[in-house]
Amino acid sequence: MSWLAGYGKAQDEESDNLGVDWVLQYDFSDTAQNQAIAEFRSLIHDLTEAGLRAQVRHGHGSSLLVCLRVPRDHLGNMIHQSRTKDWLFGITHSLPEGDENTVVHAETAAEEIRSVYHAVTWKKELGGAGITANHGRWKNVTASFPLHDQDACSQLLGQWNRKTVLTTEDLDTIRALFGEKVAFYYAFIQCYSLFLIVPAVLGIFGWLYLGPYSIFYGIAICAWCVVFVEYWKIREHDLSLRWGVKGVGSLKVNRPQYQWEREVKDPVTGEVMKVFPGWKQFLRQLLLVPFASVAAVALGSLIVGTFAFEVFISEVYDGPMKEFLEFVPTILFSLSLPGINSFLTNIATRLTKYENYRTQDLYDLAQTQKTFVMNFITSFLPTLLTAYIYVPFGKFIIPHLNILRTYDHNAEVASHQAIEVDPSRFQQEIIYLTVTGQVLGFAEEIVLPYVKNVLWQKWRNYRDHQVGLTRQRSFSTATDLLLIDRSDEAKFLKRVRSEADADEYKVEDDILEMCVQFGYLALFGVAWPLVPLGFLLNNWLELRGDFFKLTLECQRPPPIRADSIGPCLLGLDFLAWLGTLSTAAIVHMYRGPVAEVKLSSLLLTVFVAEQAYLAMRFVAATALQKIFSDHVRREEARRYAVRKSFLEANNSVGNGSPGPRVRQRVRFHEKVNVYNPTETPPSYDGSPTPSVEESQDEALRGSDRESEFWHGLSCDTADAGVKLIRALSGSRPVDEKWTKEA
Amino acid sequence: MSWLAGYGKAQDEESDNLGVDWVLQYDFSDTAQNQAIAEFRSLIHDLTEAGLRAQVRHGHGSSLLVCLRVPRDHLGNMIHQSRTKDWLFGITHSLPEGDENTVVHAETAAEEIRSVYHAVTWKKELGGAGITANHGRWKNVTASFPLHDQDACSQLLGQWNRKTVLTTEDLDTIRALFGEKVAFYYAFIQCYSLFLIVPAVLGIFGWLYLGPYSIFYGIAICAWCVVFVEYWKIREHDLSLRWGVKGVGSLKVNRPQYQWEREVKDPVTGEVMKVFPGWKQFLRQLLLVPFASVAAVALGSLIVGTFAFEVFISEVYDGPMKEFLEFVPTILFSLSLPGINSFLTNIATRLTKYENYRTQDLYDLAQTQKTFVMNFITSFLPTLLTAYIYVPFGKFIIPHLNILRTYDHNAEVASHQAIEVDPSRFQQEIIYLTVTGQVLGFAEEIVLPYVKNVLWQKWRNYRDHQVGLTRQRSFSTATDLLLIDRSDEAKFLKRVRSEADADEYKVEDDILEMCVQFGYLALFGVAWPLVPLGFLLNNWLELRGDFFKLTLECQRPPPIRADSIGPCLLGLDFLAWLGTLSTAAIVHMYRGPVAEVKLSSLLLTVFVAEQAYLAMRFVAATALQKIFSDHVRREEARRYAVRKSFLEANNSVGNGSPGPRVRQRVRFHEKVNVYNPTETPPSYDGSPTPSVEESQDEALRGSDRESEFWHGLSCDTADAGVKLIRALSGSRPVDEKWTKEA
Known part of the structure; x- marks a missing residue:
């Protein structure tokens, strides 16, 4: 790999990838042997036809590992063609030199692997092998991934541990290793964490001197949210220009699942386009509304039920085992959530499929949108319930929960007055979310899978060993040779097998997690000024943990290009808006006694806050665009320079006069030079006769x-x-x- | 002119422009004779040096008319260079063929005149004559304009009178005659008027069956406003692509008044750029806030004062001459408004100058923004006062206006109960605005100036004739020849003189007028369902009247390019937003008795309306973009086609193999064809050894x-x-x- 050129030489044996560009896992455990053999032959045939070299090894259990390698000159040519295509679609401004047979070196490992990815997955018409894992004909290809560059990853992680802030160069390195889509996540978390310093400092100040629900701190948080979102839009644009991926969505190939209504020959280009009308897609997208409603009702009723149950036990119930029963609702909720979630995700996937997007990018975008809706409900609804229903109206609701009628009537009336919900419960929940919640989330996301993975690998190896022992005697020597790893490959193959078993890395999930965190801050941050500090510390760990997960727990993702963090941007906008309303309402309600709040004055506060939000967003967007317009201007300058140089080259060729052209730039050549004193007097009276x-x-x-x-x-x-x-x-x-x- | 090619031949004598491309008026009435002579010599010198031919004739009074003509091959070369520049800045995708000396024909009259405009106004370094009228050294050049193409204009106006709806081809014709900036206004009024049909029809229905302040009609109006604004954004984008002016702002030359802080050599292009930092400009722009406040206070207090005075006379005063005194406030207001307005415009111009914009476009944009703020206050504040202050709170306010103490205390108390403001006053005001106001506005804008102009010209000609009679005997024969128009030029020169005296056409004012109309509809339309119908009829006339004004009352504007209607777009957005709030509030307040309205429920209504507005705008923008994405896609296709053809041409040249290349597109040339039955068996087992x-x-x-x-x-x-x-x-x-x- 050309990434960090001096690097490959120092590779030790363990981390050497043996020139393997890509690995496919073929799993035939549920397939009849004859069929599996035919399929596998056709797999190898397709791969070979697409110019890939393949080696096969056995995987865990009933699976094979196909190691692929693209011959270097074929790969170099693919890279060149990809660059030419970038130019054709206007992503880059300068046409790469060379003709159709030119072979170039990749600039980054990601560029190289992307071409390999194309060689494996693109349809045969486009020159690929057409292998889409887990889909259609290749349902048995259960994994399709490039191998990790272990040295680079561990070196990077080591570097990060010695510094606190990632630089843009670090982001470039991630981009070089994992592609733009992943790099955008790290750019986002870095930018977000740096921005968090401001409210964290303000928060410490607020915690010491202002206390919770401070108006000043609330305004600061809202302004910060708006400025951050607007700044990130500009930063994203900058980065997409820096990495040369602006507008990259347009050149993506069609998804294999895309269904078009008619083929239209473009009148301008003459290319045949597969068209699915936009209005139809929009109508289908409108199904998002019933979906969101269903999801809201399903998840909402689950959450409300759990909440009511919990309140009932903690506030009303006074029977035996109260301290144990208090945990029951949460446990039940946690147990039923995955089921409901997977049910909803199922519907969401069907909807997204039905919406019929042309490219994988658009498909992912639409799917993430739906996930965002679900995440929004599960993440924020409980806290919203506490803040806006339970605390202010608790005293009216709780008595009705007393379905067991354990009190007589008088006691109930008494409890009516006695039950006054403690407003600090809301703050406690925020503190829990900021501290315990984040730590638990980290453990659940990174530590738990790691431990699980290690144990699973151990068991797998043990089982394979056992199977190997029983199997050893039943085959010919040739097969035996295949079944036993050669000693010098053993470690490498062990790693390949473990990577084949690893999960796919979904960068969208990580981005979504950060969005949810941003949402907590925007919506409820004002309740406890230390929230941003907690998030800042968490993100320091999160950034490294996510990288650890990416490199050690997941398959290396195909280095897909993107020019944005995707639909979460819209989510950030939405959360900043809702956050302003929510912050205003919380400050208004919780500053004084909750019971004394009047609806009309609350409404007025929220209304004013919304106008302030709209005005602030407008000002922030205008100001930031004005101030940070450098990159855009530079991009325009670059295009200008490319065209200018082309024009000059073209002029000297097209003119047929290869020598220096002295008469150029004499713009008004039909006029005599009026300043020539020999012809006319040196006065203003110089027009020719x-x-x-x-x-x-x-x-x-x-x-x-x-x-x-x-x-x-x-x-x-x-x-x-x-x-x-x-x-x-x-x-x-x-x-x-x-x-x-x- | 190449516009309507077969047309120029049929020109009769009167409308023939005698090949004059451009006219300058040099006025020396306030200048000493010697200075005037020196200035005029230098003027002619500069023009000649820039390759322009000039003829001089006398104008009205102490002024000269300089008729300019650019030699055709010089003009053709300028047009070619301008097209090349368009390509350099990425406005067009295909590089025009030819080298630096190429001469081309203009596609439209506007393109031709634009190059003449550049030849006259651009700085000498850029190859122009550097004549900026009314500025600096050329303060005495009081007019600088191209001549109208009278035949084309009258033919066009005649065509329009025979049809009701302008087509896109008509817009193309306007663009060909007057350039894109003017054409965008007509595109806007056409699109807006067509859209008006929907609320007009709904309005008739509403007038017959629903009455004023209908909830249904209010919602329809709000939705219509949002959809119209979002549609217009797309339409504007479409047109800018159709006319090839997208992003044209970037290639505009610096204003002569632009002051830069430092010169920076662009690292990419090597061009020297004159930089004024964006953050500084933004800080200066912030002065808009105090300006808007001052304008609001000045105009607002004038309006409130007039209003209070009027109310006082009509409701409280009961003395002599009441019927005459009622008109006094309005007359005073009308008399003082121009003064205040010109004072504020003066401040606004200074501010805009201070903000220091690089191009004339940006300058105009900023100036229009400020005009918009002032127009907003003078247009909407009186009606807003009626709707939200006078009618609901009139009974509390009017008694306080009784400063003359004409009643004794008891009577005052009585009047306190007696004075109940009639809510229909608000509706009457709307009806007045829709019917009388529009008719008066039309008369004031178009008829009055025309009459004034005709009378003025008559008087001028009479005076000139008188002066001519007294002057005739005092000069040499050579001068006499110059002073008396030759009989075959007389009519032409008369026309030139009258055009030189005419006003400059400001398209921004016309656009602003339409925005204000849109604002009336959005803010108050719900009060009288026939408002859109009135506006629709008015616009039918307005469109023709404006064209009449443009062609017969004003100088032909230089055909400047633009890719939008400018800052009014932001104004439309703002008005649609405010309109939603206002419509909701009006419906809520005026449906029942005004006195019974509660503030909290009103607030809730407005709050809900705002959320509905935000949601609707999001949906409308998404849906319309999805549905009308054709033009954008076509633009991408065009770029692709241009690059593709270039690539193919380049490949066949750069390769050094001019003959047909048979081996192309064999992508995997290092592989044998696996389906070749002679080498390998026709099975899947086809990978090479x-x-x-x-x-x-x-x-x-x-x-x-x-x-x-x-x-x-x-x-x-x-x-x-x-x-x-x-x-x-x-x-x-x-x-x-x-x-x-x-």
């Missing part, structure tokens, strides 16, 4: 009247004007002077 | 281990896999089969 002009200006066509107009006066134009000025100035008789000059 | 591959794949560098991995197994990959499948399938003993195949 009409007779000279007549012969030069052959273009003066038209009627006689026209030519008379232009040639009618016998004297020079300036002189004529001077005469007129004198004449029209009126009173003063200037005949003598006129005669003198004439 | 390792030995063949080894010789071809010279790129397989790397360690021995690596090469061993790729060459180690002696058998074919597919065979190896098949062996492994058999081996790993486990239970079934398949040794016989294996042996058979081997």
Whole structure:
């Protein structure tokens, strides 16, 4: 790999990828042997036909590992063609030099692997092998991934542990290893964490001197949210220009699942386009509304039920085992959530499939949108319930929960007054979310899978060993050779097998997690000023943990290009808006006693906050665009430079005069130089005589009247004007002077 | 002119422009004769130096008319260079053919005149004559304009009178005559008027069956506003692509008044750029806030004062001459408004100058923004006062206006109850605005100036004639010849003189007028359902009246390019937003008795309306973009086509092989064709033998281990896999089969 050129030489044996570009796992555990053999033959055939070299090894259990390698000159040519395509679609401005057979070196490992990815997955018409894992004909290809560059990853992780802030160069390195889509996540978390420093400092100040629900701190948080979102939009645009991926969505190939209505030959390009009408897609997208409603009702009722149950036990119930029963609702909720979630995800996937997007990018985008809706409900609804329903209206609701009628009527009336929900419960929940929740989330996301994975690998190896022992005697020597790893490959193959078993890395999930965190801050941050500090510390760990997960727990993702963090951007906008309303409402409600809040004044506060939000967003967007317009300008300059140089090259070729052209840039070549003292006096009176002009200006066509107009006066134009000025100035008789000059 | 090619031949004498491309008026009435002579000489010198031919005639009073003509081949070359510049800045995708001396014909009259405009106004470094009228050295150049193409204009106006709806081709014609900036106004009024049909029809229905303040009609109006604004954004984008002006702002030259802080050599292009930092400009722009406040206070207090005075006279005052005094406030207001307005415009112009914009476009944009703020206040504040202050709170306010103490205390108390403001006053005001106001506005804008102009011209001609009579005897014959128009030029010169005296056409004012109309509809339309119908009828006339004004009352504007209607777009957005809030509030307040309205429920209504607005705008923008994405796609296709054809041309040149290249598109040329039955059996088992591959794949560098991995197994990959499948399938003993195949 050309990434960090001096690097490959120092590779030790363990981390050497043996030149394997890509690995496919073929799993035939559920397939009849004959069918599996036919399928596998056709797999190898397709791969070979697409110019890939393949080696096969056995995987865990009933699976094979196909190691692929693209011959270097074929790969170099693919990279060149990909760059040419970038230029064709206007992603880059300069056409790469060379013709159709040119072979180039990749700039980054990601560029190289992307071409390999294309060679494996693109349809045969486009020159690929057409292998889409887990889909259609290749349902048995259960994994399709490039191998990790272990040295680079561990070196990077080591570097990060020695510094606190990632630089843009670090992001470039991630981009070089994993492609733009992943790099955008790290750019986002880095930018977000740096921005978090401001509210974290303000928060410490607020915690010491202002206390919770401070108006000043609330305004600061809202302003910060708006500025951050607007800044990130610009930063994203900058990065997409830096990495040369702006507008990259348009050149993506069609998804294999895409169904078009008709083929249209483009009148301009002559290319055949597969068209699915936009209005139809929009109508289908409208199904998002019932979906969101269903999801809201399903998840909402689950959450409300759990909540009511929990409140009932903690506030009303007074029977035996109260301390244990208090955990029951949460446990039940946690147990049923995955089921409901997977049910909803199932619906979401069907909807997204039905919406029929042309490219995988658009498909992922739409799917993430739906996930965002679900995540929004599960993440924020419980806290919203606490803040806006439970605390203010708890005293009316709780008595109704007393379905067991454990009290007599009098006691109930008494409890009516006695049960006054403690407003600090809301703050406690926020503190829990900021501290415990984040730590638990980290453990669940990174530590738990790691432990699980290690144990699973151990068990797998043990089982394979056992199977190997029983199997060893039943086959020919040739097969035996295949079944036993050669000693020098053993470690490598062990790693390949473990990577084949690993999960796919979904960068969308990580981005979504950060969005949810941003949402907590925007919506509820004002309740406890230390929230941003907690998030800042968490993100320091999160960034490294995510990278650890990416490199050690997941398959290396195909280095897909993207020019944005995707639909989460819209989510950020939405959360900043909702956050302003929510912050205003919380400050208004919780500053004084909750019971004394009037609906009309609350409404007024929220209304004013919304206008402030709209105004602030407008100002922030305008100001930031004005201030950070450098990159965009630079991009325009680059395009200009490319075109300029092309024009100059073209002019010197197209002209047929290869020598230096001296007469260039004489713009008004039909005029004599008026400053030449030998021809005319060095005065302003320098226009050529009409007779000279007549012969030069052959273009003066038209009627006689026209030519008379232009040639009618016998004297020079300036002189004529001077005469007129004198004449029209009126009173003063200037005949003598006129005669003198004439 | 090449616009309507067959047309120029039929020109009769009166409308023939005698080949004059451009006219300058030099006014020396306030200048000493010697200075005037020197200035005029230098004017002619500069023009001649820039390659322009000039003829001089006398104008009205102490002024000269300089008729300019650019020699056709110089003009053709300028047009070519301008097109090349468009390409350099990425406005167009295809580089115009030719070199620096190429001469082309203009596509439209506007393109031709634009190049003449550049030749006259651009700085000398850029190849122009540097004549900026009314500025600096050329303060005495009081007019600078191209001549109208009278035949084309009258023909166009005649065509329009025979049809009701302008087509896109009509817009193309306007663009060809007056340039894109003017054409965008007509596109806007056409699009807006067509859209108006929907609320007009709904309005008739609403007038017959629903009455004013209908909820249904209010929602329809709000939705219509949002959809219209979002549609117009797309339409504007479409047109800018159709006319090839997208992003044209970037290539505009610096204003002569632009002051830069430092010159920066662009690292990419090597061009020297004159930079004024964006953040500084933004800080200066922030002065808009105090300006808007001052304007609001000044205009607002004037309006409130007038309003209070009027109310006082009509409701409280009961003395003599009441019927006459009622008109006094309005008359005073009308008299003082121009003064205040010009004072504020003066401040606004200073502010805009201070903000220091690079191009004239940006300058105009900023100036229009400020005009918009002022117009907003003067147009909407009176009606807003009526709707939200006078009608609901009138009964509290009016008694306080009784400063004359004409009543005794008891009577005052009585009046306190008696004065109940009639809510229909608000509706009456709307009806007045829709019917009388629009008619008066039309008369004021178009009829009055026309009459004034005709009378003024008559008086001028009479005076000139008188002066001519007294002057005739005092000069030489040569001067006399200049002072008396030749009979065949007389009519032409009369027209030129009258055009030189005419006003400059400001398209921004017309656009602003339409925005204000849209604002009335959005803010108050719900009060009288026939408002849109009134506006629709008015616009039918307005469109023709404006064109009449443009062609007969104003100078032909220089055909400037633009890719939008400018800052009014933001105004439309703002008005649609405010309109939603206002409509909701009006419906809520005026449906029932005004006195019974509660603030909290009103607030809730407005709050809900705002959320509905935000949601609707999001949906409308998404849906319309999806549905009308054709033009954008076509633009991408065009770029693609241009690049593709270039690539193909380049490939055949750069390759050095001019003949047909047969071997192209063989992507995997290092592989043998696996389907060739003579070399390998027609099975899936078609990968080449390792030995063949080894010789071809010279790129397989790397360690021995690596090469061993790729060459180690002696058998074919597919065979190896098949062996492994058999081996790993486990239970079934398949040794016989294996042996058979081997």
